[in-house]
Amino acid sequence: MDKFIPKEKLSKKARRELAKAQRQTWGGLNPVTRRPPNPKAYVRKKPRYFDDDITGVY
Secondary structure (H helix, E strand, O other), X not given: OOOOOOHHHOXXXXXXXXXXXXXXXXXXXXXXXXXXXXXXXXXXXXXXXOOOOOOOOO
């Protein structure tokens, strides 16, 4: 068993290795794309009205 050394006393390289070992991944899941749209937020994306236009552009 390794001797316990506080994180503050570890070298920078050892702290990085320890943090890397403790870090977990989200796997294939992207948490940003899983959020529902905020109904109170201003929507900047313009609606596409030209699909419903009956006059058409010649």
